[in-house]
Amino acid sequence: MPVAESVTLSDMPVSKVSEERVRQIVQSDPADRRLARPPAVSGDPGSAAATLAIMLQRADQGWIEVIAGPMFSGKSEELIRRITRYHIARVPTQTFKPTLDDRYADTEVVSHSRLSTAAEPVPDSKTLLGSVADRTVVVGIDEGQFFDQGLVRAATLLAGAGKRVIVAGLDLDYRGHPFGPMPELMLRAEYVTKSLAVCHRCGGPGLFTQRVVSSDELVVLGATGAYQARCRRCYNPSEIPQQELALEPAT
Numbered sequence: 001m002p003v004a005e006s007v008t009l010s011d012m013p014v015s016k017v018s019e020e021r022v023r024q025i026v027q028s029d030p031a032d033r034r035l036a037r038p039p040a041v042s043g044d045p046g047s048a049a050a051t052l053a054i055m056l057q058r059a060d061q062g063w064i065e066v067i068a069g070p071m072f073s074g075k076s077e078e079l080i081r082r083i084t085r086y087h088i089a090r091v092p093t094q095t096f097k098p099t100l101d102d103r104y105a106d107t108e109v110v111s112h113s114r115l116s117t118a119a120e121p122v123p124d125s126k127t128l129l130g131s132v133a134d135r136t137v138v139v140g141i142d143e144g145q146f147f148d149q150g151l152v153r154a155a156t157l158l159a160g161a162g163k164r165v166i167v168a169g170l171d172l173d174y175r176g177h178p179f180g181p182m183p184e185l186m187l188r189a190e191y192v193t194k195s196l197a198v199c200h201r202c203g204g205p206g207l208f209t210q211r212v213v214s215s216d217e218l219v220v221l222g223a224t225g226a227y228q229a230r231c232r233r234c235y236n237p238s239e240i241p242q243q244e245l246a247l248e249p250a251t
């Protein structure tokens with residue numbers, strides 16, 4: 001398990017840290033690295049141990065992680081997974097979501113597959129920033145696309161204050177346009193995970209969110225069957241809604 005590995009690592013004499021272990025850590029998920037205490041740098045600066053020490057010092061700082069993709073690509077699930085892992089390690093976390101998104105539960109982030117974690121609904125990025133406690137180390141944010149552009153500044157300030165900010169959200173709206181603060185957050189993040197869904201029509205890599213009901217609103221919330229994930233070939237923002245299309249239930 002990542003947590004146990006990190007503890008073992010920090011307790012390990014630096015001289016015993018092998019090249020292989022450094023390679024494993026470099027390739028590991030960023031969230032796996034932060035629990036290890038940085039060992040003191042000593043001896044050959046080019047050694048595996050020195051490289052590891054420098055890497056862990058960097059990992060000790062705050063950063064921004066973004067999980068972006070279309071609907072049905074498991075973004076919230078991935079956010080919940082990362083937050084839950086910090087919970088298990090007893091790292092203080094807080095998760096926020098925009099008050100706009102009220103599906104399933106008011107004070108939780110719930111994925112389509114019904115995983116959940118506690119979440120505080122906030123109306124805007126300013127309130128979010130003011131709601132982060134000093135002791136909080138990890139700040140989760142779901143549905144980032146529904147926040148105002150100030151979310152970029154909020155995330156940057158939090159990361160600068162040593163917090164790990166994890167934002168999940170749609171990168172493109174149903175018209176195929178960049179969505180809210182997500183594009184700039186992706187540019188300013190240390191780690192970006194691009195999630196793909198399965199195209200509802202052909203099973204290919206779903207990059208886009210296709211609206212399949214008529215509405216001029218940018219957001220149609222809680223409308224079951226209003227959206228599908230589509231691949232590059234099947235996505236058509238000007239598609240005439242086909243209400244009679246036999247749809248697989250969204251999962």
Ligand SMILES: [Zn+2]
Binds near residue numbers: 201202203204233235
């Ligand atoms: Zn397709």
